[in-house]
Amino acid sequence: ETGVTQSPTHLIKTRGQQVTLRCSSQSGHNTVSWYQQALGQGPQFIFQYYREEENGRGNFPPRFSGLQFPNYSSELNVNALELDDSALYLCASRTDRGYGYTFGSGTRLTVV
Amino acid sequence: TQLLEQSPQFLSIQEGENLTVYCNSSSVFSSLQWYRQEPGEGPVLLVTVVTGGEVKKLKRLTFQFGDARKDSSLHITAAQTGDTGLYLCAGPYNTDKLIFGTGTRLQVFP
Numbered sequence: 001e002t003g004v005t006q007s008p009t010h011l012i013k014t015r016g017q018q019v020t021l022r023c024s025s026q027s028g029h030n031t032v033s034w035y036q037q038a039l040g041q042g043p044q045f046i047f048q049y050y051r052e053e054e055n056g057r058g059n060f061p062p063r064f065s066g067l068q069f070p071n072y073s074s075e076l077n078v079n080a081l082e083l084d085d086s087a088l089y090l091c092a093s094r095t096d097r098g099y100g101y102t103f104g105s106g107t108r109l110t111v112v
Numbered sequence: 113t114q115l116l117e118q119s120p121q122f123l124s125i126q127e128g129e130n131l132t133v134y135c136n137s138s139s140v141f142s143s144l145q146w147y148r149q150e151p152g153e154g155p156v157l158l159v160t161v162v163t164g165g166e167v168k169k170l171k172r173l174t175f176q177f178g179d180a181r182k183d184s185s186l187h188i189t190a191a192q193t194g195d196t197g198l199y200l201c202a203g204p205y206n207t208d209k210l211i212f213g214t215g216t217r218l219q220v221f222p
Binding site: 056 | 143152153198206
């Protein structure tokens with residue numbers, strides 16, 4: 001399978017709930033990163049995983065957590081959802097050699 | 113504090129015009145990337161520049177990396193409606209954590 005696939009594409013949750021977003025990367029893409037993007041702005045780095053270990057984190061609270069699995073899939077978990085968590089969440093991955101990342105189409109999360 | 117500042121924030125032009133988008137930082141980057149993002153999609157990599165002073169061309173798009181590796185520019189010649197989108201510069205920070213610029217939204221009218 002080629003490309004990066006994210007699911008679901010859209011999601012509506014209530015404040016205080018928990019959510020899990022999923023990403024399936026290409027084989028050989030050992031690095032996966034997650035981003036939060038507000039409308040019209042650049043993506044903000046949440047965290048990055050390399051071979052199932054977190055190796056970088058942005059300025060996001062601990063209620064944002066993640067996992068990377070051996071089959072090149074990963075997930076982003078957000079606990080205690082707040083209204084400001086409403087955004088497009090992007091997953092991106094790359095190989096060990098390349099500079100550029102391949103992005104998924106994102107999950108649009110709305111918190112009401 | 114944004115490490116990568118882009119200007120202008122918005123650009124609205126007619127088809128056939130030329131334009132330049134700038135990406136500036138006070139920090140040195142080992143490389144910089146440019147992405148284009150269309151509504152409902154994730155960013156798509158256009159180019160990576162790695163050497164100070166480097167110039168890369170992709171059809172009507174010309175990318176330049178500053179000599180000091182603190183800035184980059186994207187020039188589009190004879191813009192087309194298909195160039196419409198959000199243009200993002202990005203660079204590795206703290207080894208390989210990729211951070212993005214503030215973005216430039218380009219609208220090209222027929």
